[in-house]
Amino acid sequence: xxxxxxxxxxxxxxxxxxxxxxxxxxxxxxxxxxxxxxxxxxxxxxxxxxxxxxxxxxxxxxxxxxxxxxxxxxxxxxxxxxxxxxxxxxxxxxxxxxxxxxxxxxxxxxxxx
Amino acid sequence: xxxxxxxxxxxxxxxxxxxxxxxxxxxxxxxxxxxxxxxxxxxxxxxxxxxxxxxxxxxxxxxxxxxxxxxxxxxxxxxxxxxxxxxxxxxxxxxxxxxxxxxxxxxxxxxxx
Numbered sequence: 001x002x003x004x005x006x007x008x009x010x011x012x013x014x015x016x017x018x019x020x021x022x023x024x025x026x027x028x029x030x031x032x033x034x035x036x037x038x039x040x041x042x043x044x045x046x047x048x049x050x051x052x053x054x055x056x057x058x059x060x061x062x063x064x065x066x067x068x069x070x071x072x073x074x075x076x077x078x079x080x081x082x083x084x085x086x087x088x089x090x091x092x093x094x095x096x097x098x099x100x101x102x103x104x105x106x107x108x109x110x111x112x113x
Numbered sequence: 114x115x116x117x118x119x120x121x122x123x124x125x126x127x128x129x130x131x132x133x134x135x136x137x138x139x140x141x142x143x144x145x146x147x148x149x150x151x152x153x154x155x156x157x158x159x160x161x162x163x164x165x166x167x168x169x170x171x172x173x174x175x176x177x178x179x180x181x182x183x184x185x186x187x188x189x190x191x192x193x194x195x196x197x198x199x200x201x202x203x204x205x206x207x208x209x210x211x212x213x214x215x216x217x218x219x220x221x222x223x224x225x226x
Contacts, residue, residue: 004155034214036217043203043217043219043220044203045217046214088155088156090155097168098161098168098170099168099169100161100169101146101148101158101215102158103148103155103156105153105154105155106155
């Protein structure tokens with residue numbers, strides 16, 4: 001089982017719709033959870049981070065974390081064409097004094113005008 | 114404030130050669146980590162450094178090494194380059210190992226021929 005798995009894409013939504021991106025992780029010791037956005041040919045850009053169970057909202061973005069189910073999601077409301085990018089879920093796994101930021105493969109989102 | 118800076122931006126090397134990639138973190142950030150990203154995949158963790166000490170190592174061969182300097186900048190070295198080392202190499206900095214997300218530099222595109 002891969003450490004971080006994301007829902008297979010690509011995902012296509014119309015402009016103004018809600019885009020839902022999902023991620024599961026295998027290590028129950030995972031402590032911090034991140035969503036990054038990566039445009040083609042660019043480096044990842046942090047959108048949100050979440051540490052505690054529940055929802056965290058920032059503008060049009062909502063991250064949801066359920067540690068019991070080892071599940072983290074990202075909702076994008078009122079999707080815009082500029083949201084078209086690859087979305088990467090990332091998890092920090094701590095082993096002793098070692099920290100490892102592990103990424104999923106990414107989900108390509110296309111928002112159609 | 115300057116973000117994370119990486120140099121060079123692009124590099125072409127021949128198989129068997131050695132390469133050194135450099136990274137300067139955001140001012141005040143004490144943690145630097147390195148990632149390799151090939152097309153269509155999420156970034157793969159290579160190393161994590163905090164306060165000049167190695168705090169994590171990914172599943173990469175010993176040909177990969179890194180260090181962090183007293184000013185918190187970092188170098189990634191790769192010896193005996195293989196064609197498969199061709200990738201985008203990303204550096205990220207953060208306040209500490211868990212601190213609020215990692216900010217990525219623009220990356221170094223390495224091509225091994």
